[in-house]
Amino acid sequence: MDAKKMKPESIAAQALGWVDEATKAIAPPIHTATTYLRDVDNQYRSGRIYARDQNPTFDQAEAVLTALEGGHQTLLFASGMAAATAVFQALAPGDHVLAPKVMYWSLRNWLKNFATQWGLQIEFIDMDSPAAVKAAIQPGKTKMLWIETPANPLWTITDIAATCEIAHQAGALVAVDSTVGTPVLTQPLKLGADIVMHAATKYLNGHSDVIAGTLTARADSPYWQRIRSIRAQIGGVLGPFEAWLLTRGMRTLYPRVRTACVSAQRIAEYFENHPLVGEVMYPGLKSFAGHAVAAKQMQGGFGGMMSIRVKVGEAAAIATAANVQLWKRATSLGGVESLIEHRASVEGAGTPAPTDLLRLSVGIEDAGDLIADLESALKRAQL
Ligand SMILES: Cc1ncc(COP(=O)(O)O)c(C=O)c1O
Secondary structure, eight states: OOGGGSOHHHHHHTGGGOOOTTTOOSSOOOOOOSBOOOOTTSOOTTSOSBTTTTOHHHHHHHHHHHHHHTOSEEEEESSHHHHHHHHHHTSOTTOEEEEESSSOHHHHHHIIIIITTTTOEEEEEOTTOHHHHHHHOOTTTEEEEEEESSBTTTTBOOOHHHHHHHHHHTTOEEEEEOTTTHHHHOOGGGGTOSEEEEETTTTTTOSSOOOOEEEEESSOOHHHHHHHHHHHHHOOOOOHHHHHHHHHHHTTHHHHHHHHHHHHHHHHHHHHTOTTEEEEEOTTSTTSTTHHHHHHHOOSOOOSEEEEEETTOHHHHHHHHHHOSSSEEOSOOOSSSOEEEEHHHHHOTTOOSOTTEEEEEOOSSOHHHHHHHHHHHHHHHTO
16 A cells, blocks of 8 residues: 555554565564675665665654645654754854753753854743743754654643744744654644654654664755765664564554543543642643643643652652652553652752752553552652
């Protein structure tokens, strides 16, 4: 069947229906070769010369994600950070960049500590406020807006379409970290974004056993070609086994994300008015500030990520994370197993996370088991 006619669930489940012509295998091989034979007449008609950025094991994961995001092309990187930093490395010294105050902390630190040293002018703003974006953007000078939505660790929602409109009028590009949204729920390129980035370490792979990153472009451009060159020349590429695992992980992306969404909604509603919980931050709750925008740009659910604020304070929050038995007390997100962490302890100085906040990554276990385990941990933390 023509991939263009397939629903995304079918594209993902069958990894585009690919079959190995030579063996008829329905799972792709892992290519370990680092180099490729030159033709007798000195040409390279296979199209491959050297595997740093030409490993055939990348092809399938890249093609599947391009189809799911509705983009022009995808590149795999060695990590989410390698993918995200390539977006900024492809800019020029002096370029002005708008980034959100609430965003993945490691990238925020890199922007503050490294990107500025390379001459980029980074301004952190309330990206969820179109008025703040309009006030900060400098037509002709601002070259890039970085959006993360929902954004770590408060799950702040940015209106992708509205922000892209403001950016494009000013001549700036927009890149979206859609790690938490996933292509199951949001397709930023269809809302006007120029680049979509994923920490594929999270939902795309989904099993907490691969570090990987991706960039997908809406269209070809000199800027996208610079990103391609950065990957080829700096060499922040994925190993073939990790690329293969990523393709395998994406086959179950839709059922995993949908299960996590249903469970997260149930958990958020259960704890919303719980006597031991001060606040539940989850885009699926009507009480959440970004709910209306999330409902507009997320289809079929609000994701598996939420945070709760433990009423008694920091010590009770840390004790709750220590007391869980089914949830795993670990950082990261987007795997089949549910994770819990005291986010301020991870991020340290400069974190927007209140000290009583626990970040929850809801996996695909039974939601009732997750609720019972968390409630019991909360109760024991009060003693
Ligand atoms: C939203 C988001 N973006 C980017 C990253 C970076 O990804 P990686 O850890 O694969 O470098 C992470 C990692 O936690 C993340 O949560």
